[in-house]
Amino acid sequence: MAALPTTTAATLTFARRLLRTRYLAGLVLVAWVLLWAVLKGRDTLALGGAELTPLHTRLNEGMDAIDAGRNSNPLFLYFINYIRLFLDEAVTFIQALISQPSFSRPVPVIGWLGVTGIATAVALLYGNRRVAVLTATGFAAFGLLGLWQESMDTLALTLTAVVLSLAVGIPLGICAGLSDRFNRLVTPVLDFMQTMPTFVYLAPLTLFFLIGPASATVATMIYAIPPAIRITAHGIREIPVNTLEASTSLGSTAAQSLRKVRLPLAKRTIIVGANQTIMAALSMATIAALIDAPGLGKTVLKALEKLDVGTAFNAGLAIVIMAIVLDRVTSAAGRRVGAEHRAGRGNWAGRSRGRRARRIEAGLAVAVTAVLVYLSHVYVWAAEFPGDVDLGSYVRRGAGAASEWAQDTLVTYTGALKNLITYALLNPFESLLTGSPWWLVAVVVIALALLLAGTRAAITVGVAFVLLVLLGLWRDSMVTLASALAAILLVMVLGVVLGVWMGRSDRVDQVLRPVLDAGQTMPAFVYLVPILGLFGPSRFTAIIAAVVFAAPVSVKLVAESVRGVPPTVVEAATAGGCSTWQLIFKVQLPMARAGIMLAASQGLIYVLSMVVIGGLVGAGALGYDVVAGFVQYPLRGKGLAAGLAIVVLGIMLDRIMRAAAQRAGTRPAGQ
Amino acid sequence: MTASRMAGLRTCALVAGAGLLLSACGGAKVGENDNAQASGGGKSDCGTVNLAINPWVGYEANAAVIAHVAEKELGCKVVKKDIKEEVAWQGFATGEVDAIVENWGHDHLKKKYIEDQKVAVEAVPTGNKGVIGWFVPPWMAEKYPDITDWKNLNKYADLFRTSESGGKGQILDGDPSFVTNDEALVKNLKLDYKVVYAGSEAALITAFRQAEKQKIPLIGYFYDPQWFMSEVKLVKVGLPEWTEGCDADAAKVACDYPSYELDKIMSTKFAESGSPAYDLVKNFTWTNDDQSLVAKYIAEDKMSAEDAGAKWVADNPGKVKAWLPDS
Numbered sequence: 001m002a003a004l005p006t007t008t009a010a011t012l013t014f015a016r017r018l019l020r021t022r023y024l025a026g027l028v029l030v031a032w033v034l035l036w037a038v039l040k041g042r043d044t045l046a047l048g049g050a051e052l053t054p055l056h057t058r059l060n061e062g063m064d065a066i067d068a069g070r071n072s073n074p075l076f077l078y079f080i081n082y083i084r085l086f087l088d089e090a091v092t093f094i095q096a097l098i099s100q101p102s103f104s105r106p107v108p109v110i111g112w113l114g115v116t117g118i119a120t121a122v123a124l125l126y127g128n129r130r131v132a133v134l135t136a137t138g139f140a141a142f143g144l145l146g147l148w149q150e151s152m153d154t155l156a157l158t159l160t161a162v163v164l165s166l167a168v169g170i171p172l173g174i175c176a177g178l179s180d181r182f183n184r185l186v187t188p189v190l191d192f193m194q195t196m197p198t199f200v201y202l203a204p205l206t207l208f209f210l211i212g213p214a215s216a217t218v219a220t221m222i223y224a225i226p227p228a229i230r231i232t233a234h235g236i237r238e239i240p241v242n243t244l245e246a247s248t249s250l251g252s253t254a255a256q257s258l259r260k261v262r263l264p265l266a267k268r269t270i271i272v273g274a275n276q277t278i279m280a281a282l283s284m285a286t287i288a289a290l291i292d293a294p295g296l297g298k299t300v301l302k303a304l305e306k307l308d309v310g311t312a313f314n315a316g317l318a319i320v321i322m323a324i325v326l327d328r329v330t331s332a333a334g335r336r337v338g339a340e341h342r343a344g345r346g347n348w349a350g351r352s353r354g355r356r357a358r359r360i361e362a363g364l365a366v367a368v369t370a371v372l373v374y375l376s377h378v379y380v381w382a383a384e385f386p387g388d389v390d391l392g393s394y395v396r397r398g399a400g401a402a403s404e405w406a407q408d409t410l411v412t413y414t415g416a417l418k419n420l421i422t423y424a425l426l427n428p429f430e431s432l433l434t435g436s437p438w439w440l441v442a443v444v445v446i447a448l449a450l451l452l453a454g455t456r457a458a459i460t461v462g463v464a465f466v467l468l469v470l471l472g473l474w475r476d477s478m479v480t481l482a483s484a485l486a487a488i489l490l491v492m493v494l495g496v497v498l499g500v501w502m503g504r505s506d507r508v509d510q511v512l513r514p515v516l517d518a519g520q521t522m523p524a525f526v527y528l529v530p531i532l533g534l535f536g537p538s539r540f541t542a543i544i545a546a547v548v549f550a551a552p553v554s555v556k557l558v559a560e561s562v563r564g565v566p567p568t569v570v571e572a573a574t575a576g577g578c579s580t581w582q583l584i585f586k587v588q589l590p591m592a593r594a595g596i597m598l599a600a601s602q603g604l605i606y607v608l609s610m611v612v613i614g615g616l617v618g619a620g621a622l623g624y625d626v627v628a629g630f631v632q633y634p635l636r637g638k639g640l641a642a643g644l645a646i647v648v649l650g651i652m653l654d655r656i657m658r659a660a661a662q663r664a665g666t667r668p669a670g671q
Numbered sequence: 672m673t674a675s676r677m678a679g680l681r682t683c684a685l686v687a688g689a690g691l692l693l694s695a696c697g698g699a700k701v702g703e704n705d706n707a708q709a710s711g712g713g714k715s716d717c718g719t720v721n722l723a724i725n726p727w728v729g730y731e732a733n734a735a736v737i738a739h740v741a742e743k744e745l746g747c748k749v750v751k752k753d754i755k756e757e758v759a760w761q762g763f764a765t766g767e768v769d770a771i772v773e774n775w776g777h778d779h780l781k782k783k784y785i786e787d788q789k790v791a792v793e794a795v796p797t798g799n800k801g802v803i804g805w806f807v808p809p810w811m812a813e814k815y816p817d818i819t820d821w822k823n824l825n826k827y828a829d830l831f832r833t834s835e836s837g838g839k840g841q842i843l844d845g846d847p848s849f850v851t852n853d854e855a856l857v858k859n860l861k862l863d864y865k866v867v868y869a870g871s872e873a874a875l876i877t878a879f880r881q882a883e884k885q886k887i888p889l890i891g892y893f894y895d896p897q898w899f900m901s902e903v904k905l906v907k908v909g910l911p912e913w914t915e916g917c918d919a920d921a922a923k924v925a926c927d928y929p930s931y932e933l934d935k936i937m938s939t940k941f942a943e944s945g946s947p948a949y950d951l952v953k954n955f956t957w958t959n960d961d962q963s964l965v966a967k968y969i970a971e972d973k974m975s976a977e978d979a980g981a982k983w984v985a986d987n988p989g990k991v992k993a994w995l996p997d998s
Contacts, residue, residue: 202758203758206761206762207764210765210767211754211765212767289753291758292752298753301753302753304873305873305970306728306969306970307877307880377701378700378701379699380700380701381699383701408885411885422835423834529873532874532877533881537869537874538834538835539834615870616870616874617874620867624847624868630757631755631757632847632848633777633779635847
């Protein structure tokens with residue numbers, strides 16, 4: 001009874017503080033607009049398309065120096081050369097097994113029947129029957145789409161990169177899980193690896209690892225290792241303290257408790273990490289094709305040269321199918337590990353019976369697979385996918401026709417939509433950001449960070465702004481920031497609307513999920529032409545591309561957290577006479593607040609990773625600078641600076657969001 | 672336990688037996704009928720030729736024809752590498768690229784790799800003339816006949832206004848890898864326009880395709896030879912005529928783009944190797960019409976680059992003969 005008044009008082013002061021924060025933040029914004037009106041056009045630090053700052057020239061010279069030192073630095077050269085040799089051999093070996101003619105045979109060692117058999121058996125043994133059927137169907141689809149060899153090339157490269165990423169990432173993740181200091185050291189590096197646009201390091205990579213599979217593997221690994229490290233560390237960390245204490249009190253050494261307690265308990269999480277690593281690696285398939293990586297990405301890029309949407313879609317579809325198969329199989333494997341761990345405590349008789357059945361199933365699967373592999377090694381019909389059933393040509397024609405139809409009939413509406421959002425939202429916001437003196441923007445954002453996210457976030461923002469000015473791309477950074485914030489706004493509107501809908505209904509979930517998966521894994525290069533046809537080359541087109549890629553992850557996260565609201569609470573609210581809308585707005589959304597914040601910050605990272613793609617469709621600014629740096633020799637340094645600016649923006653926004661989310665999380669319940 | 676193992680063994684045996692049975696009547700075996708193709712022609716000691724494939728269809732047309740002749744006539748093994756220009760030039764230094772078979776300018780790269788590092792040599796022109804400039808879709812040239820003179824552009828600036836051009840007319844630029852003076856041109860010709868960067872060739876072509884189809888006003892940077900020109904014949908806008916040296920200072924350019932002699936670049940190593948393929952690449956020359964035809968096979972008729980090259984070579988034996996070393 002005594003506790004009640006104090007809680008109420010705390011809530012009240014909190015409410016007052018919150019109100020005051022909002023009030024002050026509003027005041028800051030009003031002051032900004034007023035000052036902008038007065039100071040417009042002063043100190044805007046604009047820089048023309050081909051203009052360079054001394055820093056850009058120096059970066060260019062630095063890259064040239066590395067370039068020149070390549071041949072005169074034997075240690076460096078030999079070290080890198082051996083890595084390259086190893087990577088090249090590894091990829092070529094897997095290609096020889098499943099995709100390329102090898103060992104003086106006109107076909108690979110294992111033909112389509114054998115590969116499908118192996119994949120299905122793996123799905124069955126480590127997952128379950130449902131994903132095994134899915135795997136068999138998926139692999140058959142590669143052949144039916146007429147893309148067997150390309151798919152296998154992509155698979156070979158992805159698998160090599162994933163295996164190596166895990167080999168490097170899991171040990172590092174364990175270190176980061178065990179040592180706080182190492183974790184603090186490695187986190188900014190991982191942030192850097194994930195937000196630095198691939199275009200920036202793609203061309204320099206070919207200097208060290210040459211044109212071919214090795215460079216492509218390294219590029220893929222740079223992007224795919226971070227999730228492996230992060231999620232492994234997370235898995236090691238989340239083990240309950242009392243479990244560990246129990247093991248130590250029983251006399252385990254540190255090494256023993258790692259091997260016998262931590263690793264087995266973290267196994268499920270580590271598999272989730274593997275899943276994310278696979279998805280990240282696969283999302284690099286198209287970009288890596290820019291430096292001659294074999295596989296489906298090449299088909300997509302070649303089709304783009306001719307604006308052949310159908311062919312690009314066909315290859316993109318194969319990538320989506322591969323992603324869904326790999327995702328579902330690893331997820332099933334993860335769930336199974338979790339289930340077996342729980343079942344470990346069950347009765348012995350049941351386990352032994354289950355084991356017997358499993359063993360028969362496993363033996364059967366291995367035997368069938370062995371026969372299939374043998375057949376596909378020896379017989380032509382099992383080695384080369386029969387070309388009679390060509391689903392691919394229908395898909396190509398269908399997608400091409402659909403794209404053309406959309407471009408012809410919808411263009412007036414989509415053009416109006418583009419103009420509405422650009423003139424009403426994007427242009428005013430952009431001119432506020434780019435028209436204000438740089439110091440005014442810095443002061444405003446630091447003040448907002450201080451109010452909404454705390455001192456530490458405000459310091460980060462201050463450092464970030466200094467870096468942005470030093471990089472010499474202030475104006476471009478602000479243009480990109482304006483578009484990115486507009487995109488995240490749209491992403492969150494979609495995320496909340498679709499996420500709540502999906503979180504409340506399993507049927508909606510079943511229908512929407514494959515669509516979201518496709519949005520996340522379909523390479524942007526596939527839908528560039530149709531959205532360009534609909535919206536023209538513009539910043540809005542770039543925003544659409546970013547939304548297509550980023551909304552799925554936000555929708556999924558919001559749905560997850562809406563589903564996470566305890567059913568008892570929902571039942572109580574319904575019994576108390578809440579209508580559906582009241583239930584959503586008064587109960588489910590407030591309780592899912594932390595999840596929604598997470599959805600926003602993840603969505604933001606995804607939006608920023610599309611900045612470069614935006615540069616390809618008319619967004620200009622940082623994305624264009626990066627692309628230009630990739631293709632224009634004198635602009636290399638500027639491209640690198642632009643890449644760094646994107647990293648700075650990403651880290652800055654991420655830290656603000658996280659601090660704000662933490663604040664939201666620590667609010668008293670019900671507030 | 673033993674019972675289950677027996678069951679497992681039995682099923683294994685069953686499956687294996689069924690498999691062997693199946694294979695007994697399984698059809699053609701791998702490697703039965705293709706001994707003939709196993710060795711690669713073996714006509715001469717040409718070895719391997721590494722061709723860079725830059726990402727545009729015209730380039731692919733050149734490469735397809737050269738590759739076809741090198742493989743079929745000279746018995747070379749041609750390795751095609753799909754890479755952008757910058758990476759291709761780097762390949763001369765790392766020894767992974769032997770030839771670039773259509774090069775547009777790139778003076779910076781020429782200086783770095785030909786003059787300074789001496790890893791590449793300049794080859795003779797391909798015979799193709801590259802034209803760069805500002806173009807409008809044909810419907811506009813028809814409706815506004817005087818638009819093709821730059822002096823009238825300000826009169827039409829309002830037509831070209833978009834959400835991206837900040838109240839001015841929009842001049843659309845494409846892929847950043849291409850040479851452009853457009854910002855300087857707008858400034859020095861005092862045009863009421865703003866250059867907007869579409870950022871890729873795909874974006875530029877899509878914009879022009881929609882502009883013609885939907886009758887949307889558009890003016891932008893384009894070039895010929897380009898396969899899209901045979902789908903929509905864009906009309907060039909005349910800028911002040913190019914004269915020697917008028918574009919020497921990039922900031923003060925106020926004249927049209929010069930016409931480019933497209934050329935081929937080869938690595939020094941390849942040039943000194945004595946490979947017959949070097950002579951082939953050096954001698955290769957054809958006209959814009961030739962290239963456009965092969966580009967049309969690839970882009971519009973959706974033939975593979977290999978088939979398109981083979982078709983053109985079969986139709987033009989006389990031209991091909993002139994490129995071969997000992998003819």
